[in-house]
Amino acid sequence: MAFIELRNITKTYRKGEHVVTPLADVSLEIEQGAFCVLLGPSGSGKTTLMNLVAAIDRADRGELHVAGADLMKMSSGALADWRAQNVGYIFQQSNLVPVLTAYENVELPLWLMPLSAAERHQRVSLALAAVGLTDRAEHLPKQLSGGQEQRVAIARAIVADPPLLVADEPTGNLDHDSATGVLTLLDRLNRERGKTILMVTHDPRAAEHGTRRFTLDKGELRELAPGVLR
Amino acid sequence: MARALPFDYALRNLGRRPLRTLLTALSSALVAALLVATTAFVRGLDTTFSGAAQADTAILLSSVAERDVVRSTVTAGLSDLVAASVPGIRQIGGAPAISAEIHMGSTLRLGPGPERADEPTYAGFVRGVTDRAFAVHDAVTITSGRPPRTGEVLVGALVGKQFDIDPARLALGQKLRFEGAEFTICGHFAAPGTTLEAEVWTPLAELRGLTKRDDSSAAFVRVETPGDFGDLELFARRRLDLELVVIPTATYYRELSDYFAPIRALAWAMAALIVAGALFGGANTLNAAVQDRLRELAALRAVGYGGFAIVRSLSQESLLIAASGGVLGLALARVFVSGNAVSIAMSAFSLEVDAVSVLVGFAGSLLLGILGTAPAAARVMRMSIAAALKEP
Ligand SMILES: Nc1ncnc2c1ncn2[C@@H]1O[C@H](COP(=O)(O)OP(=O)(O)O)[C@@H](O)[C@H]1O
Ligand SMILES: [Mg+2]
Numbered sequence: 001m002a003f004i005e006l007r008n009i010t011k012t013y014r015k016g017e018h019v020v021t022p023l024a025d026v027s028l029e030i031e032q033g034a035f036c037v038l039l040g041p042s043g044s045g046k047t048t049l050m051n052l053v054a055a056i057d058r059a060d061r062g063e064l065h066v067a068g069a070d071l072m073k074m075s076s077g078a079l080a081d082w083r084a085q086n087v088g089y090i091f092q093q094s095n096l097v098p099v100l101t102a103y104e105n106v107e108l109p110l111w112l113m114p115l116s117a118a119e120r121h122q123r124v125s126l127a128l129a130a131v132g133l134t135d136r137a138e139h140l141p142k143q144l145s146g147g148q149e150q151r152v153a154i155a156r157a158i159v160a161d162p163p164l165l166v167a168d169e170p171t172g173n174l175d176h177d178s179a180t181g182v183l184t185l186l187d188r189l190n191r192e193r194g195k196t197i198l199m200v201t202h203d204p205r206a207a208e209h210g211t212r213r214f215t216l217d218k219g220e221l222r223e224l225a226p227g228v229l230r
Numbered sequence: 231m232a233r234a235l236p237f238d239y240a241l242r243n244l245g246r247r248p249l250r251t252l253l254t255a256l257s258s259a260l261v262a263a264l265l266v267a268t269t270a271f272v273r274g275l276d277t278t279f280s281g282a283a284q285a286d287t288a289i290l291l292s293s294v295a296e297r298d299v300v301r302s303t304v305t306a307g308l309s310d311l312v313a314a315s316v317p318g319i320r321q322i323g324g325a326p327a328i329s330a331e332i333h334m335g336s337t338l339r340l341g342p343g344p345e346r347a348d349e350p351t352y353a354g355f356v357r358g359v360t361d362r363a364f365a366v367h368d369a370v371t372i373t374s375g376r377p378p379r380t381g382e383v384l385v386g387a388l389v390g391k392q393f394d395i396d397p398a399r400l401a402l403g404q405k406l407r408f409e410g411a412e413f414t415i416c417g418h419f420a421a422p423g424t425t426l427e428a429e430v431w432t433p434l435a436e437l438r439g440l441t442k443r444d445d446s447s448a449a450f451v452r453v454e455t456p457g458d459f460g461d462l463e464l465f466a467r468r469r470l471d472l473e474l475v476v477i478p479t480a481t482y483y484r485e486l487s488d489y490f491a492p493i494r495a496l497a498w499a500m501a502a503l504i505v506a507g508a509l510f511g512g513a514n515t516l517n518a519a520v521q522d523r524l525r526e527l528a529a530l531r532a533v534g535y536g537g538f539a540i541v542r543s544l545s546q547e548s549l550l551i552a553a554s555g556g557v558l559g560l561a562l563a564r565v566f567v568s569g570n571a572v573s574i575a576m577s578a579f580s581l582e583v584d585a586v587s588v589l590v591g592f593a594g595s596l597l598l599g600i601l602g603t604a605p606a607a608a609r610v611m612r613m614s615i616a617a618a619l620k621e622p
Contacts, residue, residue: 048616056532057616077536084534091619095529099242112233112534156533 001065003032003196004053004164009062011048022048023059024219030212032163035190035197037210039224044216046200047168053198054087054166055079067163084112088157090167094149096141102152103128103137109160127155131185147178154185158195165189167199171206183209234539235530240546243519254515255555257508258595262559266591267567268501270581272494274572278579279487281423282369283480285456286320290449290466293473297485299333303445305472306330306438309362312451316465320452322365327452329366332358332437334447338430339407340399352393355429356408358437358446366450369424375402375417380436382416388427388580391571406430409440425579450479505598512602516548520606527610528618541607545600552599556592563591 011023022045030036038046051057052064055071056079064071067086074082083089088109096105106127110120128134131151141149150170157165167186171179187209189195201207213224244251290312295302305311313319313326320327338354339345357363361377364370378384383406390397400406406413413432421427438444451462459476466474520527527540560583568583 047620051616051619054532056528056619057614080531080534080536083532089529089532091529091532093525095525095619097239097526097530099246100239104236104238108235108530109533111236160534 001068002029003034003067004028004030004198005063005065006052007063009052009059009064011045011052011057011059021219023052023221025062026219026221028214028221030196030198032196033190033194035187035209035211036199037207037213038198038200038216039202039207039213040216045219046216049216049221050166050168050198050200054089054164055083056089081112084109084160086162086164088154088160088162088165090150090153090157090165090170092169092172094141094146094153096149096152096156098141101138101140102133102144102148102155105141105152106155106159108156113160123159123161124155127159128152130158130189131155145178147174147181150174150178150182151185154182154189158189158193163194163196165195165197167197169200169202171201171203179203179206233536235535235543237546240543240550243543243547244550247515247519247522250515250518251551254512255551255558257511258552258555258598259559259562261505261508261598262556262591262595263563263567264501264504264559264591265594266560266563266583266587267581268497269587269590270563270567270583271497271572273584273586274579274581275490275494276487277423278425279483279490280480282367282421282426283478283483284368284452285478285480286454287366287450287452287479288459288462289477289479289482290451290462291475291477292448293475297475297477297482299448300335302447303443304330304448304474306445308446308449308472311469311472312449312462312465316451316461318454318458318461320454322452325362325365327362327365329363329450330360330434330446330448331363331450332356332434332441332443332447334358334437334441336408338393340395340405341407342405343407343412345407352395354389354393354408356437357429357431358434359431360434363431363450366452367421367426369421370419370426371421372417372419375415378413378416378432380433381411381413382432383413384417384419384431385415386427386429386431387418387420388571389430391580392428409437411436411440423579428579505594509598509602512548512552512598513605515551516544516603516606517609519544519547520609524613524618525621528613528615528621531615532619537611540610541603544606544610545603548599548603549596552595552602553592556595559595560588560591563587 006026006028009023009026013020038049040046052059053066059072069082103124106124107120110123128137131154133148133151136144136148144152171182174182183206186197186199190197207213215222215224290304290308291297291299292302292304309328309330312328334356336354336356338352339349364377385400390400400415402415404415406415453459459478462476466476530540563583567581569580571580
């Protein structure tokens with residue numbers, strides 16, 4: 001079985017009388033170690049798809065297996081535990097906790113694991129070093145630039161060493177240079193650490209980083225041929 | 231495995247909306263102080279009336295007085311009659327422990343005469359007593375001076391507080407006026423936890439003369455066997471001409487205390503109103519905290535924290551506010567409640583901030599902190615992570 005496997009996944013939202021179906025019978029297989037880029041117009045269901053794969057939302061029907069777990073059959077408590085071990089989520093906004101320092105934000109996922117204080121310290125230090133922010137450990141989010149915040153968020157996503165990273169428009173709020181820094185970082189995590197990455201982006205330059213590219217439009221998922229954009 | 235958010239998160243969250251945190255803490259302080267005051271008041275009210283009860287003492291009252299000592303009249307010679315005809319009366323200091331007394335409300339004036347139209351008057355409670363009273367009423371201890379002789383009064387420890395006057399005006403040798411006569415203060419007495427402390431005691435014979443009475447209000451009788459007033463009752467039934475009823479002091483003071491039940495209920499109702507207001511405020515604060523942080527909380531859940539971990543952190547936040555407010559409230563109660571006297575129907579009792587009232591006050595504010603978390607907790611448990619992540 002593939003690392004990520006969706007079979008006939010359908011997801012609808014009800015807004016009063018209105019029914020939106022961002023995903024209709026979507027199927028997808030992704031092998032471990034892939035760097036997948038998901039493109040598509042706004043409102044096409046990209047975030048919805050990411051949330052299903054990251055187990056923070058539930059599909060209406062279909063089959064969904066990620067990292068060996070049958071997500072459709074798990075309780076919300078079991079899904080929370082699964083997330084803690086298997087997924088690092090990077091959002092468009094960094095979503096750091098404003099009252100915690102960079103160090104403490106990165107440490108957050110580790111409180112969910114059976115680690116000693118020394119082990120936690122070592123892991124946080126490594127993660128901060130990986131994103132090049134060792135010297136910003138004691139800064140609060142508001143004392144960091146947007147690019148630095150996003151790098152702290154990446155450190156938080158990788159600190160528990162999950163096999164899957166999910167990034168929803170991670171460079172959407174960043175300037176050109178900061179965006180480059182974040183994309184380079186994701187590239188390295190994919191190539192050097194074998195992380196499977198699922199990234200939504202609007203940025204054609206970012207899309208070039210993908211080993212596989214998909215578009216989502218009107219509930220339909222299509223894979224683009226290598227080298228072809230749009 | 232900790233599986234919980236660090237305590238620091240809850241602690242630092244308090245500083246995110248300092249004003250709101252402060253106001254919530256103050257309402258918690260108010261609740262604690264109010265609960266302490268209410269508990270002290272209700273307990274004071276209860277013990278005041280039960281404190282004077284003695285298992286071996288009964289009151290002989292006139293049967294037409296509807297159990298009201300002030301309205302009761304019994305014949306002046308009742309003490310001797312009882313002593314001569316009822317067996318089992320306790321002997322103290324070689325004499326039967328029977329105290330004939332006059333109980334009356336009177337208008338008191340401070341200092342020596344003559345009376346002036348513009349001087350303040352005080353509604354006080356006067357008891358005419360003989361030396362036997364000190365053998366019968368165990369709760370009473372003379373703390374300074376001696377029992378009153380003609381033209382003298384013995385003043386209870388709470389009279390000054392009841393009148394809200396400088397205690398120096400009731401010092402030894404000071405004058406008091408009532409019933410058209412002037413009295414010198416010859417001593418003070420304490421009777422902790424009883425209404426006796428709010429009374430002024432003067433010789434029975436003199437009070438009879440001043441009020442042109444040749445009777446007493448009642449006689450307090452101590453028997454050998456506590457609770458056994460059979461012989462006294464037999465006496466009352468045989469001497470129908472005297473029109474007497476025998477009421478054990480335990481019964482008498484319990485009835486008196488029951489009389490104040492509506493006041494107790496009112497006190498609790500007032501406390502409940504304030505508590506409800508504070509509960510609403512606390513719940514509102516936490517709800518607002520969740521609303522402010524929806525996206526952040528959703529991100530924490532995306533990281534792998536369960537709903538309970540977040541609810542737990544919110545309760546810590548709420549309890550921190552409630553506990554610090556509670557401590558402040560206890561301090562306020564200590565300063566403003568402790569030792570204050572409450573005047574009630576010509577009587578008074580003092581408010582003591584004791585272990586029970588402190589416990590009620592502090593536990594009350596903590597409970598409020600926990601209950602106030604409930605609506606926010608329900609919201610966190612129900613929230614859709616995906617939807618909350620889309621919050622602006
Ligand atoms: N929680 C929700 N409730 C109702 N409708 C939603 C919700 N989340 C997304 N939608 C709708 O689903 C569609 C897809 O949304 P989304 O996955 O966020 O799109 P994208 O990320 O591609 O911009 C949109 O029409 C959006 O309005
Ligand atoms: Mg989106």
